[in-house]
Amino acid sequence: MTIDQIQTPALVLDLDALDRNLRRMADFVEQHGITLRTHGKMHKSADVARRQIEIGGAHGICCQKVSEAEAFVRAGIRDVLVSNQVRDAVKLDRLARLPALGARVGVCVDDLAGVAELAAAVARHGTELDVLVELDCGARRCGASVSEVAAIARAVEAAPGLRFRGLQAYQGAMQHVQTWPAREAAFAEVAEAVRAAKAALAAAGLPCPTVTGGGTGSYPLETASGLYTELQCGSYAFMDADYGRIDGPDGQRLDAGAWDNALFVLTQVMSTAGPGRAVCDAGLKAMSGESGLPLVQGRSGLTCEDLSDEHCRIADPDGVLSIGDKLWLVPGHCDPTVNLHDWYVGLRGGRVETLWPVTARGKLW
Amino acid sequence: MTIDQIQTPALVLDLDALDRNLRRMADFVEQHGITLRTHGKMHKSADVARRQIEIGGAHGICCQKVSEAEAFVRAGIRDVLVSNQVRDAVKLDRLARLPALGARVGVCVDDLAGVAELAAAVARHGTELDVLVELDCGARRCGASVSEVAAIARAVEAAPGLRFRGLQAYQGAMQHVQTWPAREAAFAEVAEAVRAAKAALAAAGLPCPTVTGGGTGSYPLETASGLYTELQCGSYAFMDADYGRIDGPDGQRLDAGAWDNALFVLTQVMSTAGPGRAVCDAGLKAMSGESGLPLVQGRSGLTCEDLSDEHCRIADPDGVLSIGDKLWLVPGHCDPTVNLHDWYVGLRGGRVETLWPVTARGKLW
Numbered sequence: 001m002t003i004d005q006i007q008t009p010a011l012v013l014d015l016d017a018l019d020r021n022l023r024r025m026a027d028f029v030e031q032h033g034i035t036l037r038t039h040g041k042m043h044k045s046a047d048v049a050r051r052q053i054e055i056g057g058a059h060g061i062c063c064q065k066v067s068e069a070e071a072f073v074r075a076g077i078r079d080v081l082v083s084n085q086v087r088d089a090v091k092l093d094r095l096a097r098l099p100a101l102g103a104r105v106g107v108c109v110d111d112l113a114g115v116a117e118l119a120a121a122v123a124r125h126g127t128e129l130d131v132l133v134e135l136d137c138g139a140r141r142c143g144a145s146v147s148e149v150a151a152i153a154r155a156v157e158a159a160p161g162l163r164f165r166g167l168q169a170y171q172g173a174m175q176h177v178q179t180w181p182a183r184e185a186a187f188a189e190v191a192e193a194v195r196a197a198k199a200a201l202a203a204a205g206l207p208c209p210t211v212t213g214g215g216t217g218s219y220p221l222e223t224a225s226g227l228y229t230e231l232q233c234g235s236y237a238f239m240d241a242d243y244g245r246i247d248g249p250d251g252q253r254l255d256a257g258a259w260d261n262a263l264f265v266l267t268q269v270m271s272t273a274g275p276g277r278a279v280c281d282a283g284l285k286a287m288s289g290e291s292g293l294p295l296v297q298g299r300s301g302l303t304c305e306d307l308s309d310e311h312c313r314i315a316d317p318d319g320v321l322s323i324g325d326k327l328w329l330v331p332g333h334c335d336p337t338v339n340l341h342d343w344y345v346g347l348r349g350g351r352v353e354t355l356w357p358v359t360a361r362g363k364l365w
Numbered sequence: 366m367t368i369d370q371i372q373t374p375a376l377v378l379d380l381d382a383l384d385r386n387l388r389r390m391a392d393f394v395e396q397h398g399i400t401l402r403t404h405g406k407m408h409k410s411a412d413v414a415r416r417q418i419e420i421g422g423a424h425g426i427c428c429q430k431v432s433e434a435e436a437f438v439r440a441g442i443r444d445v446l447v448s449n450q451v452r453d454a455v456k457l458d459r460l461a462r463l464p465a466l467g468a469r470v471g472v473c474v475d476d477l478a479g480v481a482e483l484a485a486a487v488a489r490h491g492t493e494l495d496v497l498v499e500l501d502c503g504a505r506r507c508g509a510s511v512s513e514v515a516a517i518a519r520a521v522e523a524a525p526g527l528r529f530r531g532l533q534a535y536q537g538a539m540q541h542v543q544t545w546p547a548r549e550a551a552f553a554e555v556a557e558a559v560r561a562a563k564a565a566l567a568a569a570g571l572p573c574p575t576v577t578g579g580g581t582g583s584y585p586l587e588t589a590s591g592l593y594t595e596l597q598c599g600s601y602a603f604m605d606a607d608y609g610r611i612d613g614p615d616g617q618r619l620d621a622g623a624w625d626n627a628l629f630v631l632t633q634v635m636s637t638a639g640p641g642r643a644v645c646d647a648g649l650k651a652m653s654g655e656s657g658l659p660l661v662q663g664r665s666g667l668t669c670e671d672l673s674d675e676h677c678r679i680a681d682p683d684g685v686l687s688i689g690d691k692l693w694l695v696p697g698h699c700d701p702t703v704n705l706h707d708w709y710v711g712l713r714g715g716r717v718e719t720l721w722p723v724t725a726r727g728k729l730w
Contacts, residue, residue, distance in 0.1 A: 007453070007455060009729050041674065041675065064675040065675070084635075085635045086635075087633075087635045087688050087689060088372070088689065091372075110636055110638040111638055113688065134638075136638065136639055140642070140678075141636070141639070141671075141673070142635075142636035142638060142639075142644050142676070143638055145638075145639075148638075268452075270450045270452045270453070271475055271506070271507035272476070273476055273499075273501065273507060273509050273510075274506070274508070279507050281453075282729070284653060284655060284698075284701040285700075285727075285729060288653065288654070288655070289653070289655030289701075290649060290654030307655075308506070310406065310429040310430070311506055313506055324452060324453065333649075335674045336649040336650055336653075336654075336674060339650045339705065340705070362650075364374050364646075364650060364651050365372050365373070365374075
């Protein structure tokens with residue numbers, strides 16, 4: 001199948017660019033002696049996860065929902081961390097059943113009651129779970145405070161069937177801070193919290209083999225700190241417009257060489273009736289809009305100026321576009337965009353090589 | 366099944382509130398002698414469409430994509446307008462095949478080349494299509510200008526298999542203008558364009574049996590103008606936070622009595638580790654975020670202050686929330702929220718009555 005035959009709008013993955021990104025991250029973690037657990041919530045794809053393990057230096061993945069973990073484990077991924085709390089009774093049972101399918105499964109807790117619920121669930125199902133205590137290191141979302149970490153960890157350690165593995169310390173709110181120096185400054189709070197939490201665990205005589213976290217915007221900081229043993233990057237594999245425009249450590253935009261855009265929404269012009277504009281057939285149901293407008297790849301005279309439910313409007317001041325012309329849009333935010341689609345159209349060498357299902361699309365539970 | 370047993374996050378439809386909204390709109394169109402073709406792009410549900418036809422005063426529906434129309438026709442809806450241009454060769458064939466399934470099918474055009482493509486498609490398949498000329502009446506998206514309408518209509522009229530039905534004149538950009546007087550002022554441009562286009566058709570000796578358009582924010586204006594024969598409202602049936610906060614003709618918010626919130630994302634508290642906040646299990650993959658944050662229904666002390674990929678953070682200054690507590694969120698924007706889900710959980714009288722599939726979820730083509 002040729003690219004011309006793809007029905008629009010379509011979620012297209014440039015597998016050559018994907019592989020370049022995966023190899024770059026594999027080189028990074030190898031050079032820096034840190035492990036990599038890529039974030040499956042971003043791509044929701046068992047095929048991408050397998051590729052990250054095969055050539056991308058990853059030893060496992062993380063995801064955010066029990067139903068995602070089920071999808072990944074059933075698709076053959078053998079090491080899955082739910083980097084989130086699981087508190088609902090039905091979800092606890094589903095989580096505790098997962099190791100019996102042959103996977104190493106981990107989960108986070110951020111209070112003592114959560115430990116008790118996990119312990120009861122593994123006891124019901126005769127299984128074991130890895131458990132990380134989530135530390136609030138600045139995102140002000142989930143996560144215990146430094147002063148609470150040791151008591152929660154001790155409760156995990158004491159619970160049969162729960163293996164205390166260390167700390168979950170991801171600071172999501174700093175990932176998109178624009179400049180590198182500002183992100184570096186934001187990381188100071190993270191490092192202070194992680195250092196203090198590790199000290200509290202050590203003082204309590206508790207081992208902390210794993211400190212995991214870091215995202216595409218910050219992972220060189222977690223790595224350089226010496227505090228982390230594992231990175232959880234996700235978006236580096238696909239890139240998007242929102243990550244693309246922030247600066248890396250070299251002061252350059254992240255999409256200016258550090259990472260290649262591998263994910264596109266392919267769209268087609270379906271109206272040129274109005275002067276100076278073309279209307280394409282992809283809108284908010286083909287890409288999420290909360291992180292800004294998509295970029296038009298490789299067409300410097302064209303910009304997306306509006307995204308509505310079913311359309312995107314392209315400013316075309318020179319009137320170069322015609323009905324049926326295809327445009328490659330870099331979506332604002334890859335995670336919720338991927339979740340809108342059932343399939344990736346995978347390209348290699350300029351041809352359609354494969355269709356990959358979005359294995360965990362809509363897995364919200 | 367009881368409400369307590371619903372797994373979160375879930376898309377929940379209060380069928381009592383839905384029925385009240387449908388009956389209100391049915392009363393309106395009956396009183397005002399205007400017809401109603403409800404917008405199926407909003408709900409993507411054959412069950413909601415059927416209910417709109419049964420009790421809601423609708424004689425048919427519209428939708429935006431050929432694949433949506435296919436889903437509705439296959440589910441038994443017998444009068445479907447694709448209120449959009451169809452220009453791709455594969456989609457033209459799919460559209461032209463649809464009437465053979467026993468439905469009356471319409472579509473829009475906004476240039477002469479589009480007429481020729483539709484004519485060729487119906488000739489290939491031996492079918493007929495209703496055709497509306499789309500008029501750009503101020504949204505600056507698709508649509509011909511007033512000066513082009515008559516020539517396009519004449520071409521439709523001359524094409525075997527195409528039935529010229531009139532004008533598509535929907536002004537999407539004015540729907541969310543905050544105050545009623547400002548929306549009234551915006552409608553002046555719409556009315557002027559529609560009046561001029563009708564005059565141009567009359568001068569060319571072309572009948573214009575249908576003028577269709579209007580949305581939840583503007584439909585009293587289209588109705589009062591006397592220029593329109595048909596309304597295309599969608600969101601009135603479910604309401605959302607973005608429509609809820611605009612003023613109606615009475616100067617009151619639309620969600621303050623005019624329309625009931627029927628659509629909710631049911632979510633559950635899964636972390637209370639941080640002070641003054643609770644974190645729930647619904648984020649950008651359970652509701653779209655580009656139109657603002659969701660409202661917390663019926664809990665005046667609680668506000669959603671952040672929506673991230675997997676979580677929403679609720680400000681809970683008095684610490685009233687506990688793990689497992691359920692909250693009913695009114696999503697910012699119903700259309701792209703519905704498209705994230707496979708099922709509606711339908712409640713009636715406070716119990717789960719039904720599961721309705723989101724028939725056209727992900728139908729982007």
